[in-house]
Amino acid sequence: MKVVSYNLPEKLDEFIKLPFNIYKNTEYKKYWVPPLISEVKKLFSKKNPFWKHSKIKIFLAEDNGKYIGRIAAIIDNVSNDFHSEKCGFFGYFECINNADVAKQLITEAKKYLKSEGMDIIRGPMNPSTNDECALLIEGFDSSPAIMMLYNPPYYAELIEKAGLKKAKDLYAWLxxxxxxxxxxxxxxxxxxxxxxxxxxxxxxxxxxxxxxxxxxxxxxxxxxxxxxxxxxxxxxxxxxxxxxxxxxxxxxxxxxxxxxxxxxxxxxxxxxxxxxxxxxxxxxxxxxxxxxxxxxxxxxxxxxxxxxxxxxxxxxxxxxxxxxxxxxxxxxxxxxxxxxxxxxxxxxxxxxxxxxxxxxxxxxxxxxxxxxx
Incomplete structure (x- = not known):
């Protein structure tokens, strides 16, 4: 298994389509909502003004010719200036239920962000709090609402085993x-x-x-x-x-x-x-x-x-x-x-x-x- 970094638009299709394979034939497929591929591509497009003040590096985990995990490292300069911090985000995290794969993905994101002068890693942000963000930790028995995220319960354990801790919880009310x-x-x-x-x-x-x-x-x-x-x-x-x-x-x-x-x-x-x-x-x-x-x-x-x-x-x-x-x-x-x-x-x-x-x-x-x- 190896984790390789890419600069967009390289491997964008593989990056976007990976979740379809993660959720296929799993018990979570009935709750997960497949995003419109065309809309996700627009988000990563240079026409999106977010990228005028931000940059991204994507990572794909590959094993025997199959992609089994992904993550992105994001630096939003407006956010850092506003909060007077050096914080890099991770986002778009998807992974098979394997702690080693998840840890290697997160480690590579950490290395990149640190090399860019960041002191903190925080996420998931897809790619910021003004878009989709955060990991679902309770309420797995129903689909998310529009522009909210869904993930399997095991994601929290994978992220915590990789050394990340709670920063803040968010509530969705019914x-x-x-x-x-x-x-x-x-x-x-x-x-x-x-x-x-x-x-x-x-x-x-x-x-x-x-x-x-x-x-x-x-x-x-x-x-x-x-x-x-x-x-x-x-x-x-x-x-x-x-x-x-x-x-x-x-x-x-x-x-x-x-x-x-x-x-x-x-x-x-x-x-x-x-x-x-x-x-x-x-x-x-x-x-x-x-x-x-x-x-x-x-x-x-x-x-x-x-x-x-x-x-x-x-x-x-x-x-x-x-x-x-x-x-x-x-x-x-x-x-x-x-x-x-x-x-x-x-x-x-x-x-x-x-x-x-x-x-x-x-x-x-x-x-x-x-x-x-």
Whole structure:
């Protein structure tokens, strides 16, 4: 067995397609969601503005002509500048259930990051906290929601045996739509609405660029003090927004306005993983027909982001946003409810708010780290 490093785009196809072989003919295949190969290629493309300030080295483990594991080492200069640290990320980790293979993959990633002057290795990041990140450690008996990850239970043991330890846990919450919010919460929400002269509106697809800018301002204000936060440039926000635009249901994306000014927002997506499971990574003519048919049957959403500008905190506006998204699920046919993810394990204010609205933690994810010194 050997682990070999490559510079993209060399071996990109093999790197992307390796998970299909890892999960094939395993008990985890029914929960794993095959990504669209074309979309993964876009992420690694030079057109993705993330790579203007970041670089990546990929590693493949090969044994007797078969690829049995992969990992990437990533350096995000914006993240390091923002946090005043020298941290390299690892990501895209996939591996057979073999501790030696996993350890060698992680060791090679460590060596590369240390050679580039990094002091810490942290991950999984695919490739940052603004994308897919963290390792699933609880909740293996259901598929992940859109833009969340799935992995077999043994991955945690492989990573820990390779010397990495917990840095932070992330929570994914489940809220079923059919259950009424607690009456106490409803009264509080109605009181806040009247007191603060709040107005709600949906994301306006006709003024897409304007609303993307509003969301960016709210996002960078609301999340800037969160652990792991990395500010996104206008170019990165626009690139991500253009990718999400065809998937957005504007009826479940809200702005909360005070005095006509957007000060809070929710970003939710229908759970397209329900559809992706049926496409096996491809999007040819037949898959397009499948996509158009099955997307109408999505009954579950993922609330990806909910935030209020820092100067408007402490007014209960977050509770109002949670209430509105729950009511929108009911009104617009998302009868399965949704996932709220992710939140930091120690973000007590947000976690207590979700719990008060009837949410329960049903999946846990973990980010690992280790010193390189």
């Amino acid at each position: 809220r079923v739509a059919k259950d009424d919010p607690p009456p106490r919460i409803v009264k509080i929400v109605e009181h806040i609405k009247k007191k603060e002269n709040i107005k709600f509106r949906h994301f306006d697809i006709k003024n897409f660029k304007r609303d993307v800018q509003y969301f960016k301002d709210i996002y960078n204000s609301a999340w800037e003090k969160n652990w792991g936060f990395v500010p996104m440039s206008d170019e990165e926000i626009d690139y991500m927004a253009d990718g999400l635009k065809p998937l957005i249901d504007t009826r479940i994306c809200h702005f909360l306005e005070v005095g006509g000014v957007p000060v809070g927002a929710t970003l939710a997506l229908p759970d397209y993983n329900f559809v992706l499971k049926k496409l096996n990574g491809r999007m040819g003519p037949l898959e397009i027909l499948k996509f158009l048919y099955w997307k109408r049957k999505i009954k579950f959403i993922r609330l990806m982001a909910l935030g209020v500008k820092k100067e408007y905190r402490g007014k209960g506006l977050e509770a109002v946003l949670y209430y509105e998204i729950l009511m929108a699920c009911r009104k617009y046919g998302y009868s399965g409810g949704g996932e709220l993810s992710w939140t930091l394990e120690d973000n007590d204010l947000i976690n207590k708010g979700i719990s008060a609205m009837g949410g329960v933690v049903y999946k846990k994810y973990r980010i690992y780290e280790a010193s390189l010194n």
